[in-house]
Amino acid sequence: MKKLLIAMSVSASALASMAVNSADYVIDTQGAHASVNFKVKHLGYSWLTGRFNTFEGSFEWDKENPAASSVAVSIDTTSLDSNHAERDKHLRSGDFLEVSKYPTASFKSTAYKPTGEGTGELTGELSLRGVTSTITFPVEQIGEGDDPWGGYRAGFSGSTSIMLGDYGMGGPLGNIPVELELNVEGVRQ
Numbered sequence: 196m197k198k199l200l201i202a203m204s205v206s207a208s209a210l211a212s213m214a215v216n217s218a219d220y221v222i223d224t225q226g227a228h229a230s231v232n233f234k235v236k237h238l239g240y241s242w243l244t245g246r247f248n249t250f251e252g253s254f255e256w257d258k259e260n261p262a263a264s265s266v267a268v269s270i271d272t273t274s275l276d277s278n279h280a281e282r283d284k285h286l287r288s289g290d291f292l293e294v295s296k297y298p299t300a301s302f303k304s305t306a307y308k309p310t311g312e313g314t315g316e317l318t319g320e321l322s323l324r325g326v327t328s329t330i331t332f333p334v335e336q337i338g339e340g341d342d343p344w345g346g347y348r349a350g351f352s353g354s355t356s357i358m359l360g361d362y363g364m365g366g367p368l369g370n371i372p373v374e375l376e377l378n379v380e381g382v383r384q
Contacts, residue, residue: 217255217257217259217263218255218256218257218347218349218383218384219253219254219255219384220253220255220256220348220349220381220382220383220384221252221253221381222250222251222252222253222254222268222379222380222381223348223380223382224249224250224251228350228380229250229380230246230376230377230378231246231247231250231268231270231375231376231377231378232244232245232376232377232378233245233246233247233373233375233376234373235371235373235374243277243282244277245275245276245277245283245286246275246276247270247271247272247274247275247276248271248274248275248276249270249271249273249274250268250269250271251268251269252266252268252269252379253266253267253381254266254267254351254379254381256339256349256381261307261309261315262306262307262309263307264307265303265304265307266302266303266304266317266319266379267301267302267303267304268301268302268303268377268379269299269301270299270300270301270302271298271299272287272292272294272298272299272300272323273294273298275292275294290364290365290366291324291359291364291365292323292324292364293324296325297323297324297325300321300322300323301320301322302319302321302322302377303319303320304317304318304319305318305319305320305329306318306319307334310333313336314333314334314335314336315333315334316331316332316333316334317331317332317333317334317353318330318331321357323357323362324362324363324364325363326361326362326363328361328362330355330357331355332354332355333353333354334351334352334353335351335352335353336349336350337351337352337378337380338350342382347383348380348381348382348383349380349381349383350378350379350380350381351378351379352376352377352378352379353376354374354375354376355374355375356373356374356375357372357373357375358370358371358372358373359371359372359373
């Protein structure tokens with residue numbers, strides 16, 4: 196009986212320790228400490244850049260066991276902003292995002308593989324314009340720690356490229372890659 200109580204006590208301590216190391220974070224979009232950006236080459240001569248102004252998400256981060264970490268982000272595709280109203284109207288049309296039919300894009304991770312100190316590869320399902328595919332991309336931890344308001348924050352950045360045609364966009368421009376960049380700063384809950 197004494198051995199059983201000791202084993203239960205050790206197991207409870209281990210579970211409590213795991214719970215302390217793993218934390219849930221809400222992405223700080225209210226303070227504009229996060230961004231979802233894109234860029235695509237314009238005629239091969241320059242970069243056209245833009246962002247999605249409205250999105251939300253959360254992540255779980257466990258620095259003691261990074262492989263147990265996860266992230267989920269939902270993006271309002273109607274909030275696309277390339278700083279040019281006519282171009283934005285075209286990018287929101289059926290030629291590209293078709294926001295009237297697909298007003299939301301999302302990413303939900305399925306795995307995180309650490310590759311070094313503060314770096315890793317994030318794999319997950321990207322759903323865009325009614326198409327869901329698995330993507331993997333490198334991420335970097337920017338930092339973590341106490342903030343001036345009594346909270347605790349962690350921040351990460353990652354980027355990848357997708358082909359427009361893989362998501363039913365662009366017609367003859369479907370073979371053009373678009374670079375996506377996600378910068379998140381989360382507030383621990």
